Structures are given as C-alpha cells and as structure tokens.
Amino acid sequence: MADALTAAYALRLGDDALILSHRLSEWVGHGPELEEDIALANTALDLLGQARLLLACAGAREGRGRDEDALAYGRDVLDFSNLLLVEQPNGDFAQTMVRQFLFDAYAVELWPRLSASRDEALAGIAGKAAREAAYHVEQSAAWVVRMGDGTEESHARAQAGLDLLWPYAGEIFEADEVETTLAEKGIAVAPSVLREHWQARVEPVLEEAGLVPPEGTGVRKGGRQGRHSEHLGHLLAEFQFMQRAYPGAEW
Amino acid sequence: MYTQGLNQAVEDGGPEDAELLARFQAKIDREEKIEPNDWMPKAYRQTLIRQISQHAHSEIVGMLPEGNWLTRAPSLRRKAILLAKVQDEGGHGLYLYAAAETLGISRAEMVDRLLEGRARYSSIFNYPTITWADIGAVGWLVDGAAIMNQIPLCRCSYGPYARAMIRICKEESFHQRQGYEAMSRLAEGTAAQKRMAQDALDRWWWPSLMMFGPSDADSPHTGRSMRWKIKRFTNDELRQKFVDATVPQARLIGLEPPDPELRHDEESGHWRFGEIDWTEFNEVLAGNGPCNRERMAARRKAHAEGAWVREAATAHARKKRSRMAMAAAAE
Numbered sequence A: 001m002a003d004a005l006t007a008a009y010a011l012r013l014g015d016d017a018l019i020l021s022h023r024l025s026e027w028v029g030h031g032p033e034l035e036e037d038i039a040l041a042n043t044a045l046d047l048l049g050q051a052r053l054l055l056a057c058a059g060a061r062e063g064r065g066r067d068e069d070a071l072a073y074g075r076d077v078l079d080f081s082n083l084l085l086v087e088q089p090n091g092d093f094a095q096t097m098v099r100q101f102l103f104d105a106y107a108v109e110l111w112p113r114l115s116a117s118r119d120e121a122l123a124g125i126a127g128k129a130a131r132e133a134a135y136h137v138e139q140s141a142a143w144v145v146r147m148g149d150g151t152e153e154s155h156a157r158a159q160a161g162l163d164l165l166w167p168y169a170g171e172i173f174e175a176d177e178v179e180t181t182l183a184e185k186g187i188a189v190a191p192s193v194l195r196e197h198w199q200a201r202v203e204p205v206l207e208e209a210g211l212v213p214p215e216g217t218g219v220r221k222g223g224r225q226g227r228h229s230e231h232l233g234h235l236l237a238e239f240q241f242m243q244r245a246y247p248g249a250e251w
Numbered sequence B: 001m002y003t004q005g006l007n008q009a010v011e012d013g014g015p016e017d018a019e020l021l022a023r024f025q026a027k028i029d030r031e032e033k034i035e036p037n038d039w040m041p042k043a044y045r046q047t048l049i050r051q052i053s054q055h056a057h058s059e060i061v062g063m064l065p066e067g068n069w070l071t072r073a074p075s076l077r078r079k080a081i082l083l084a085k086v087q088d089e090g091g092h093g094l095y096l097y098a099a100a101e102t103l104g105i106s107r108a109e110m111v112d113r114l115l116e117g118r119a120r121y122s123s124i125f126n127y128p129t130i131t132w133a134d135i136g137a138v139g140w141l142v143d144g145a146a147i148m149n150q151i152p153l154c155r156c157s158y159g160p161y162a163r164a165m166i167r168i169c170k171e172e173s174f175h176q177r178q179g180y181e182a183m184s185r186l187a188e189g190t191a192a193q194k195r196m197a198q199d200a201l202d203r204w205w206w207p208s209l210m211m212f213g214p215s216d217a218d219s220p221h222t223g224r225s226m227r228w229k230i231k232r233f234t235n236d237e238l239r240q241k242f243v244d245a246t247v248p249q250a251r252l253i254g255l256e257p258p259d260p261e262l263r264h265d266e267e268s269g270h271w272r273f274g275e276i277d278w279t280e281f282n283e284v285l286a287g288n289g290p291c292n293r294e295r296m297a298a299r300r301k302a303h304a305e306g307a308w309v310r311e312a313a314t315a316h317a318r319k320k321r322s323r324m325a326m327a328a329a330a331e
C-alpha cells in the first residue's frame, strides 16, 4: 500500500516536470533572444532529467514493470496527474515566464523539504532538483520583474499572463490521501505547508514588477486526479506520436 | 611571392601597405596567431567576418530542423539528447558571434544581415527533417561533415576563431557519435525503422557532400584563404576525407549511400564517388531549396515577436540604473 502511494506521489511530481519540460521545449529555436533560447532549453533539460528520475522511481514502486518510457508514452489523459498549470499553453513569452515563475516558486520550496524525506530515493532526486529549482526561480523571477517594470506593452502582457494563470496556482496546495498519508509518514511534503512560503516568494516579486494578482477567480483544479484541461490531449498527441505509431519499437 | 598578388587592390578595400602586408604574412607563415588588435588586411577582416558570421548563422538556423523533433522524440532519453544538442548549437552560435564581434561588427548588425537576406547560412539546413531518422542522419552526416570542415579551423590563423573552434569541435564530435548511434539503432530495428534510416541516408547523403562547397576548380577564394591559413585543406580534399570516413560507417550498420558509382579504389585507398548535382546545390543556394522560406520566416518571426521582450529588458535596466542614481543622490 505504501508503495502504491509513493508511486502515485512520484508520478505526480514527475508528470509536472515532464509536461512543463515539454512546453518549454516547444520554444527552442524560437525564443526572443539567443540567450533566452539557450536558457529555455536548459530549464527544459533540467526538468526532463527530474521527470525521468521520478517516473523511473514511480515505475519501480508500482511494481508492474513499467519504465520511464512506458509511463510517459503509454498513458492517456485520465492517468496523467500533473498540475493544470503546467499543461497550459505557452502563449507569449510573458505567459510562459509567469507560468514558470508560479511553478518555480513552488518547486524551490518543495525540493529542499523533500530532500529530507524518509524515502531515500525521493530524497536523492529532491536534493538534485533543489539546486536546479534555485537557479530556475532566480531566472523566471528576474523576467517577471523585467516585463512588469519594462515597457507599457511588456507590463500589459505580463499582467495578462498573471490574470490567466493565477487561478491555476491554487491547485499546488491541494492534497488528497496520497500526500496526506505520505506526509504523516515523513515521506512526502504536505502541500499546505508550502503555501505561506510560496506566497513569501511570489508577493515581493509581483510587487517589484508592479503586477497585481486578479481577485475572485477561484481555483482551477483536477489535474492530480486526471481531470485535465483540453490542452493536455493535444500535447500528448504530439509527444506520444512515435510510440503510438511504432508500438514496441526500440529507439 | 604571396605579397605580390595581395599588393594589388583587393576586392574588399583599397590597396594595402606592402610592408605591413609582408609582416602580416610572415607572422602567419610562422604559425603565430593574429589577434583582434593586430594589423590585418581589410580583405582578411572581411573574409573572416563573412565566414564566422555565416558559421554562427548556420548554428542558429540549424536549431530549426532539429528543433522540429524536440516535441516528438521517441523516448525520454532521445528527447534529452536532442535537447542538449540543440542547446549546444545555440551555444556555438553565441561563441561564434562573439568571435566575429572582435573584428569590429556587432551581433545586431550580423543578425540584421541574416534577416534581410544579405548573409548566408549553410544550405544544408534548407532540407526538411520529415521523419525521426532525419535526426540521426543530421547528427551523423551533417555534424560529421561540419567536423571535417572545422577541425582544421582549430588551427586557423585568427586567434579568437581558432579558440572558439576548439571548444565547438569537441561538442560536434559528440553530436556525430550520438547521431550515428541513433541511426544504428534504427538500422538494427524493425523493418519500418530500417526503411526510415535508409530513406534518411538517401536524402541527406548528397546534400552532406555539398556542405564542403563547390569543387576546387570553381572555388575562387581558396588560394588566398589557404595562404592566410583561414583554410588548410581544399573543399575537395575535405569532401574526400568525409566520404572515406562515412562509407564504411554506413556499411557497418547495413545502410548504403545512394550512389551507384561508389567504389573503393585499392591503389589510393579512397572511396570514389559519382558526380555531385551542382544544379541542385545552386538552386538551394539561390533560395529555392525545400525549406529556405520556412527557415527564414521562422527566424524573422522569432526576432519580430521577441522585440517587445528585448525592449522590456532594456527599459527595465535603464529604469533600474536611474532609480539607483536617484537613491545615491538622495543620500
């Protein structure tokens, strides 16, 4: 039982990294500046590395012989458990960077805590991810400030990105029996613990950027339980195309 | 002897001072590096600007055909390898623009020249990547041909270019091996995979041979570039080296280059190959290749859509400086 729960937990975190990495990889070659193209590829690569470790860990705990690729390419929408936030389309660079910042501000609080997990495999992955997240949040926060403070146009675009994505941030702090049970055992980090730390990271950056979170938007959630937005199916259609077209082939 | 030829008006400027020119050539002959602040003939500077910026543009445009498969890589391992490769190519572009800037041209000016169609990039990137096997073929053949061209450039007479190339060549040879490994995996796979691999070789073989440029007889600047040690081998010599290295690699994994005239010449040890279709080469060069328009459109779109982002960064930096200055004044 504990293993099924740990598998589900690792899968949630792995799916977040996998889907966000995929979104960032859509940018590569098309970024606003060469340095940004390289930085987007770099973050995508870090997240993909995290995803591979987490999916492999999930597969091992699940005990059904599924490896990272079986999990990444063999599931349909209902079995993906990422946050709705990370599957939202790239939009413009402002939308991408706001999405990234809202996620990074969570990741940078999650991973150092999870590196103290009683599950050694998770703790190891978290330790590596913590160093990467620290770098990612520095970059995405800097862009949020640059865009919010920069020009009238960049400000408007950044505010529009925030208006669009803010409702998805609340899902980060939702927990069901997976997180609750594992947190009690010292294996997972209870998402509710992270809320104030996330706010402490997000608020000063938005303030410096002159951006204001929208009010009364409610919380868009369901990703953890496989209730996704329309976007995920299209993403998977592209992402899984080769494995679907050539079942059983080795690459 | 050499200075005599150069003392006449050169294409990119007026006549050069004979004594300076002689000293410059002597330095090159001693295999010493020319550094940014050293005197150099105008034509040397212009040749290098053209070559290095063209090389930088190729790295950047080259991200497009490979980026085309980033979202569809068939396994997470392949996706990671491809992401890292495309990121490396962006890094190569960055070092090369920096090397060209030491010659007195800005990156913005170079990019403008590319976007306005006044600067070239390697024609190879005007071919499409239509199946996954093209990613293997590009790494194996295109990076493989690039290495053949670039290893001699590590000894180029211009210091900043030579040093950039040393760093770049290490990564390119890694790309070549990864591409070949991806291709071998396909070649030993299912019938569908093998078909995909052979088809990619069929399409990329000749364009890869064309990457070395026109044959020596039709290559007007080769003599001068060799004398200046910007070039160390002729186009045909490099092309032959590439064919000699690549044919055995193809056969080892059961693939065959699409050339009925390919045969091994026992006496010289070289692989002899058929005539290259230079009409195709010239068509692609003239802008009529399968993807010329798409590649340029993608670069222009990224540049245009990125304008507000670059402006925002500049505006923010300016505001920040003035706020700091005001704070300092208030103290």
Ligand SMILES: [Fe+2]
Pocket: B059, B088, B089, B092, B168, B172
């Ligand atoms: Fe490169």
Ligand SMILES: [Fe+2]
Pocket: B089, B143, B171, B172, B175
């Ligand atoms: Fe390369």
